[in-house]
Amino acid sequence: MIQGTWIIQRGGVGMVALLTALERTYAAIILVFVICVGVAMAVAGRGDLMAAHGWIVALFGMVVMAVLLRGIDAPEPWEERFREYYDDPTKVGIILALIWGVIGMFVGVWVAALLAWPDLTFDAAWASFGRLRPVHTSGVIFGFGGNALIATSFHVLQRTTRARLPDQLSPWFVLIGYNLFCVLAATGYLMGLTQSKEYAEPEWYADLWLVIVWVVYFLIYIRTLARRREPHIYVANWYYMAFILVVAILHIVNNLAVPVSIGHAKSYSLFSGVQDAMTQWWYGHNAVAFFLTAGFLGMLYYYLPKRAGRPIYSYRMSIISFWGITFMYMWAGSHHLHYTALPHWVQTLGMVFSLVLLVPSWASAGNALLTLNGAWHKVRDDAVLRFMMLAAIFYGIATFEGSFMAIRAVNSLSHYTDWTVGHVHAGALGWVAMITFGSLYALVPWMWKRPALYSARLVELHFWLALAGTVVYVFAMWNSGITQGLMWRTYDQNGTLAYSFIDTLVAMHPYYIARTVGGLLFLAGAVVAFYNIWMTISRPAPVDEGAAADLPVEPPAPRAWAQAGE
Amino acid sequence: MSFDHDTVTGFAKSFGLFYLIAMSIGVIVYAYWPANRKQFDHAAHSIISDDEDRPCP
Ligand code: HEM
Ligand code: HEM
Numbered sequence: 105m106i107q108g109t110w111i112i113q114r115g116g117v118g119m120v121a122l123l124t125a126l127e128r129t130y131a132a133i134i135l136v137f138v139i140c141v142g143v144a145m146a147v148a149g150r151g152d153l154m155a156a157h158g159w160i161v162a163l164f165g166m167v168v169m170a171v172l173l174r175g176i177d178a179p180e181p182w183e184e185r186f187r188e189y190y191d192d193p194t195k196v197g198i199i200l201a202l203i204w205g206v207i208g209m210f211v212g213v214w215v216a217a218l219l220a221w222p223d224l225t226f227d228a229a230w231a232s233f234g235r236l237r238p239v240h241t242s243g244v245i246f247g248f249g250g251n252a253l254i255a256t257s258f259h260v261l262q263r264t265t266r267a268r269l270p271d272q273l274s275p276w277f278v279l280i281g282y283n284l285f286c287v288l289a290a291t292g293y294l295m296g297l298t299q300s301k302e303y304a305e306p307e308w309y310a311d312l313w314l315v316i317v318w319v320v321y322f323l324i325y326i327r328t329l330a331r332r333r334e335p336h337i338y339v340a341n342w343y344y345m346a347f348i349l350v351v352a353i354l355h356i357v358n359n360l361a362v363p364v365s366i367g368h369a370k371s372y373s374l375f376s377g378v379q380d381a382m383t384q385w386w387y388g389h390n391a392v393a394f395f396l397t398a399g400f401l402g403m404l405y406y407y408l409p410k411r412a413g414r415p416i417y418s419y420r421m422s423i424i425s426f427w428g429i430t431f432m433y434m435w436a437g438s439h440h441l442h443y444t445a446l447p448h449w450v451q452t453l454g455m456v457f458s459l460v461l462l463v464p465s466w467a468s469a470g471n472a473l474l475t476l477n478g479a480w481h482k483v484r485d486d487a488v489l490r491f492m493m494l495a496a497i498f499y500g501i502a503t504f505e506g507s508f509m510a511i512r513a514v515n516s517l518s519h520y521t522d523w524t525v526g527h528v529h530a531g532a533l534g535w536v537a538m539i540t541f542g543s544l545y546a547l548v549p550w551m552w553k554r555p556a557l558y559s560a561r562l563v564e565l566h567f568w569l570a571l572a573g574t575v576v577y578v579f580a581m582w583n584s585g586i587t588q589g590l591m592w593r594t595y596d597q598n599g600t601l602a603y604s605f606i607d608t609l610v611a612m613h614p615y616y617i618a619r620t621v622g623g624l625l626f627l628a629g630a631v632v633a634f635y636n637i638w639m640t641i642s643r644p645a646p647v648d649e650g651a652a653a654d655l656p657v658e659p660p661a662p663r664a665w666a667q668a669g670e
Numbered sequence: 671m672s673f674d675h676d677t678v679t680g681f682a683k684s685f686g687l688f689y690l691i692a693m694s695i696g697v698i699v700y701a702y703w704p705a706n707r708k709q710f711d712h713a714a715h716s717i718i719s720d721d722e723d724r725p726c727p
Binding site for chain 2: 335416
């Protein structure tokens, strides 16, 4: 532990030292501004929950400021740095992703246990199901997934364009600012703050902040691409860019709202009734499509070929599926609103597009698996690559299932049941988490210049824990969901419902226990991953030849690399 | 022209269909255009080459 703190302190100073004096000054100005905004929120929001958030913002700003001040008078960095990629934000992003992953999945297990044993709330308001559930969903999707996407996107962007990030401040602004948003989200839910839109629960001020962060994120992408040294933009970047751009649009439109007053956390949506529902599920479904799918496909298209040492099976296919996915997902959102007040033709439209969507989805999954065809011995020996293969398989399963559930008649059985939750986690555990863990395992030794991970056997262990956890979870929910759906629609001879609601709960109880056990396995795997990666990082860097290959060969001579590529 | 339900529906059912068809054709032509083949192959192979891990000067 002492060693760990030491690494964090050294790492913090080292990372600040790489910023130029001007960048450090700008960083300090931004942080002062953030702290002031926090205090202003605390004052304006007296007597409202917003005040608590104000203090959290101010405190957050001060902690980051403290890190900055420790290294503020370090000497100017060498111009040599322009000869290397800028990876510090990626490193911190990887660690943040893992921390959020463990927290988010822990809360997931807790929420799962709450459904099996409702007394686990201990009579505390913050521990009720309704408050913990969004902590789980935001924790895993935004905290774990989002940080992993930001970290890997900076890595992939630089490697595929062969250009360094345009400056060293904006990536930090994006990463740290994004985590402030995540903290506001999670703490808000625990206090009972929510605007009641699934996956868009945070209130207006957090939403506004995320808009700023996200615009800077997109600008980093555009600015780096403008400096690229490869003529063609590699397909993974297209997926990452679609993720950033579309999430910005979705986020802005769905969160259009008017706050009660400037000192009040509560706001009212600009939409109402069925328009509100359609906007929300246009958002919700495309959040699945562009946050949980497009971004992670970007990961898949880079790390899988890289790890396997084989180019993607069909580059053309990857382009065609990219445009298919981006343009068709946009129209599928209404499948979340079958049998509602939404006009019938809009439901049908969503259903048809969901079915067609299977084509580009399977094209991507197939492309990934065909890339591995001929390298199965590597998949057998390398658990990291196996994570990625499994992710592609689960991506295929989840999209097939999704297209099936989008058919109105099928949805009449699945909607409102645990089948949906099973589908979600086939995608979330099997696809999103597996591709993330696979990519991070591949990335960590490259980033910290280590010859390999601390322990390949722990990766193997994690693989089997993750697979077992996912299978148990998904099968439990399929069983539970279909049982539930059938019980709800069973009538007796008199034409009345055969089962009361409580009967269905009793029938689901064993599955809920099974799901908790599956989740526990999956969580254990995530903890193993955290430990393994932490040990990889904290082990001293090796001195042997092979690993040092991509370090500068001779000691860097202070030469004017005069703003190379600026 | 009034901006009512029927107008929006009509627009979606006509324009929506045609632009998606046009886009699909555009994408397929781009992907299969013979002259693009070289840069696609280059892009696919370049990420897996390990020669050096640094930006172009
Ligand atoms: C340790 C593993 C996990 C466990 C035990 C777990 C458990 C749960 C539980 C109990 C729910 C509430 C279901 C309900 O309301 O009936 C839920 C919802 C959800 N979880 Fe997880 N989860 C886990 C991992 C993940 C991961 C890694 C992700 C995403 C990457 C994820 C995404 C979601 C989403 C999106 C929902 C909302 C589903 C909906 O509204 O239909 N979960 N999870
Ligand atoms: C072709 C691809 C897909 C289609 C057509 C599709 C379709 C569907 C359908 C029909 C539902 C149920 C809606 C309802 O009855 O309320 C649903 C829910 C969901 N799907 Fe998918 N799905 C696809 C892929 C995925 C993937 C890859 C993920 C990744 C994690 C995912 C995550 C979710 C989530 C989180 C929900 C729950 C939303 C909620 O109610 O909170 N889907 N999807």
